Amino acid sequence: xxxxxxxxxxxxxxxxxxxxxxxxxxxxxxxxxxxxxxxxxxxxxxxxxxxxxxxxxxxxxxxxxxxxxxxxxxxxxxxxxxxxxxxxxxxxxxxxxxxxxxxxxxxxxxxxxxxxxxxxxxxxxxxxxxxxxxxxxxxxxxxxxxxxxxxxxxxxx
Amino acid sequence: xxxxxxxxxxxxxxxxxxxxxxxxxxxxxxxxxxxxxxxxxxxxxxxxxxxxxxxxxxxxxxxxxxxxxxxxxxxxxxxxxxxxxxxxxxxxxxxxxxxxxxxxxxxxxxxxxxxxxxxxxxxxxxxxxxxxxxxxxxxxxxxxxxxxxxxxxxxxx
DNA sequence: ATACAATACAGATAAATATTCTTTTTATAT
DNA sequence: ATATAAAAAGAATATTTATCTGTATTGTAT
Numbered sequence: 217x218x219x220x221x222x223x224x225x226x227x228x229x230x231x232x233x234x235x236x237x238x239x240x241x242x243x244x245x246x247x248x249x250x251x252x253x254x255x256x257x258x259x260x261x262x263x264x265x266x267x268x269x270x271x272x273x274x275x276x277x278x279x280x281x282x283x284x285x286x287x288x289x290x291x292x293x294x295x296x297x298x299x300x301x302x303x304x305x306x307x308x309x310x311x312x313x314x315x316x317x318x319x320x321x322x323x324x325x326x327x328x329x330x331x332x333x334x335x336x337x338x339x340x341x342x343x344x345x346x347x348x349x350x351x352x353x354x355x356x357x358x359x360x361x362x363x364x365x366x367x368x369x370x371x372x373x
Numbered sequence: 374x375x376x377x378x379x380x381x382x383x384x385x386x387x388x389x390x391x392x393x394x395x396x397x398x399x400x401x402x403x404x405x406x407x408x409x410x411x412x413x414x415x416x417x418x419x420x421x422x423x424x425x426x427x428x429x430x431x432x433x434x435x436x437x438x439x440x441x442x443x444x445x446x447x448x449x450x451x452x453x454x455x456x457x458x459x460x461x462x463x464x465x466x467x468x469x470x471x472x473x474x475x476x477x478x479x480x481x482x483x484x485x486x487x488x489x490x491x492x493x494x495x496x497x498x499x500x501x502x503x504x505x506x507x508x509x510x511x512x513x514x515x516x517x518x519x520x521x522x523x524x525x526x527x528x529x530x
Numbered sequence: 531a532t533a534c535a536a537t538a539c540a541g542a543t544a545a546a547t548a549t550t551c552t553t554t555t556t557a558t559a560t
Numbered sequence: 561a562t563a564t565a566a567a568a569a570g571a572a573t574a575t576t577t578a579t580c581t582g583t584a585t586t587g588t589a590t
Binding site: 221229232233234235236237264265266267268269270271272273274275276278279280281284286288303306307310311312313314315316317318319320321322325329354355356357358359360361362363364365366367368369370371372373 | 392430431436437467468469477479512513514516519520521523525527528530
């Protein structure tokens, strides 16, 4: 049977989502426990795949990537082989950080992170519009971002 | 003058973006260096704010949050105080992981992570539609996700 | 209710790692 | 070429991780 998460596991995940570079001791203190069971739980969560990986979160703006753009795309054809090809092509573009197949007024929603408006235009002209069967394409240029996180609220689980 | 990143810093950021739970020794090996300069560079990148934090990336689906939805929202009024209030309200909803002010056919683009279609509907009915001055609202329900990462390609910097 | 088994916990310890300090090398400007 | 500054290497120390052992708790069957 599948391993299921208890309250402590969820608390632990919340803690690690916010900051994964804490010592087991400090995490244990927050949970009111000692290190060994906490350590074992973390290892279990990693092994079972609840924790996929640990990563550094960078400041994109500081690095020079100042612009986030969302692009809704409707395709004119919907054959399976074409959809697969489309996703494959899209995934090779380094500007694209997300690519979702969606239902609604578009077929795909892309999220792009680029230097600036110029880099965005270059992407559109020299990459996106070269793809065949493009239908309606609509960009939403981010002006400011109120919230942007991977952190999932687990209190509702 | 502002600290600027050299090739080694960028390589280091790429490595830490992919996996931050490596020993300094292993990272140093990948860079062909010894641990101490690598350690110092990491501390510098943290201190200067290029690295914002370290986090655990969870498997949302496994945890029970199976649905991602994007919602484009146009408002009917655009007074400053109202926009501020709108963002504030939105940020309090735990379902919302991203909230961007955008230009284009909408004023805001939200990204939601919820259990399922039912939880999505509950959000719309009992949270979103209670906000005043809502105009056009359009949801894009994710069917499948081809790519979803924070990892920024730094080779182009 | 009681005994038994299974699981989780606390505390202690050895091994590994992070961190600091000193010395050496490399790069740069005069 | 030489002096200076910056970065890297090497070595020593402080922390932390990971493991082990014994104890407590929880669940289950009688």
